[in-house]
């Protein structure tokens with residue numbers, strides 16, 4: 001099983017403890033969130049997500 005980390009800075013789900021954004025990614029996160037249409041998604045607005053992708057709800 002591949003370990004998943006979530007970035008503390010941008011909440012992206014990544015596979016290493018270092019996110020491409022430069023933030024630290026941690027294993028202790030909750031809630032898997034997939035954003036397909038950030039401009040129309042209320043959840044994305046609340047989480048301040050501007051790009052498509054997989055994110056953690058809580059990091």
Ligand SMILES: [Zn+2]
Pocket residue numbers: 007008009010011012019020021022023
């Ligand atoms: Zn990040």
